[in-house]
C-alpha cells in the first residue's frame with residue numbers, strides 16, 4: 001500500500017481543538033453551550049468533552065457534504081486502508097451494514113448471506129427487500145462455535161443460484177477466527193458478484209502483519225468496521241470503505257445521508273480521526289512489543305488449572321482476541337460473572353467460553369494483564385465447582401449449508417406461544433438473538449428443527465441473555481399460527 005499523505009495529521013480533531021481554544025460563545029445547538037449549561041449528571045465526566053461537542057459551524061465542515069476538514073480526514077482514512085473512498089460513521093457498523101446493503105441490492109435480488117451474521121445485516125437485507133440465500137458456516141467442534149463459510153459452500157451456492165447479485169460475509173468472526181476469504185472473493189469476482197464484508201471486529205487488521213490480512217487487502221468490495229471495537233475510538237464510531245469496480249460509493253453514500261443523524265457527533269468523528277492516525281502510524285516496533293506482551297499473557301493463562309486457552313484453528317486468527325474455555329463445571333457465563341465481581345469485565349461469554357478483547361498496545365504502553373490472570377486464578381480457587389467436566393454437547397449445529405431463498409412475505413401473520421417441546425417444525429415467530437454476540441439463533445420465519453431446540457435449551461440453561469424470546473424463561477417460544 002502506498003502512503004503519500006501525512007498520516008500523523010488529524011485535521012478534524014485539530015480544527016475542533018482550535019475552535020475550543022478560542023473560548024467561543026455559543027448561540028447555536030447543542031443546548032449545553034460547550035458545557036456552560038450544566039444539566040448533565042456527572043458533570044465532571046462531560047465538562048471536557050462538551051467543549052468539542054459542536055455542530056456544523058464555519059470551518060468545521062459537514063459529514064453529509066464534506067468539503068473541508070472532514071473531507072481531508074476521510075481522504076486520510078481511505079489512504080490508510082487502501083480504499084477508493086471511505087466514510088466516517090457515527091452510528092456504528094449497524095448503520096454501515098444497512099447502508100452497504102441498501103446501496104448495493106434491489107428488491108427481489110438474490111443475495112448470499114452468511115447465516116451467523118449480525119442482526120444489522122439481516123435488517124439491511126429485509127429493508128432492501130432482497131431475497132437472502134443463507135450459507136451455513138463451518139462449526140468448530142473444539143470451540144463449540146460457528147466460524148466462516150467455506151469456499152466449497154460458496155461454490156455450491158453459485159452452482160445452485162447463478163443469478164445471485166451479491167454476497168455478505170462476516171470476517172473475522174466475533175472470536176477473531178478468519179477463513180479463506182481471498183479465494184471466496186476471487187471466486188465471486190469471476191462472476192462479477194461483489195463481496196460485502198462486515199468487518200466490525202477488524203478495524204485494526206491493517207495495522208501490520210502481526211494480524212490476519214484485512215478484507216480490503218483480500219479484495220472485498222465494501223467493508224464496514226467498528227473502529228470503536230478495537231481501535232481507540234468512541235463507541236459508535238465506525239468506518240465504511242468502498243474499493244470496487246462493481247459497487248458505487250455514491251449509492252451507499254446516499255443511504256448514509258438518509259440513515260445517519262443530521263447532527264452527527266463531533267466527539268465521535270474526531271475520535272475516528274485520531275483512531276485512524278493511531279492505526280496508520282502503528283510501527284513494526286509496536287507490533288514486536290505487542291506480540292511479546294500478548295505471548296506473556298497467554299503463557300500465564302496456559303498455566304491456570306481449570307481453563308484452557310483456545311488456539312485458533314486452520315486459518316489462524318486475530319491476536320487481540322483471546323478465548324478461554326472453562327474446564328470445570330462453571331459455564332462461560334458463570335465464569336464471566338465471577339470475574340466481574342473481581343472488577344474484570346470481559347467482552348462476552350457463551351456456554352463454555354469467555355472472550356477477551358485485548359488492547360492494540362503501542363511500544364511502552366502497559367495493561368494489567370497479570371491482574372486478569374490472577375483474577376481468573378482466584379475465581380477458580382474460590383468457586384466450589386472446580387472439577388473437570390465430561391464431554392459437553394455444543395450449541396451451534398451446522399444448519400443447512402445452502403438455504404432456499406428466504407421470503408419476508410407472509411410474516412405479518414398472527415403468532416402464538418407454544419411449549420418448546422412442541423415447537424419442532426413450526427416457523428419461528430420472532431428473532432431469538434443471544435446478545436452478545438447479536439447473531440440470531442433463530443430467525444423470524446425460520447423453520448425450527450429439533451437441534452435448534454436442543455441448542456436453545458442449552459443456551460437458556462447455561463444462562464445466555466436474549467433479545468427476543470420473551471417466553472423462553474417459562475419454556476415457551478413464539479411461532480406463526
Ligand SMILES: Cc1ncc(COP(=O)(O)O)c(C=O)c1O
Nearest residue numbers: 091092093094118198200226438
Ligand atoms: C459482527 C458484527 N457486526 C456488526 C455489529 C454492529 O456494530 P456496532 O455496534 O458498531 O453498530 C456488531 C456488534 O457487535 C458485530 O459483532
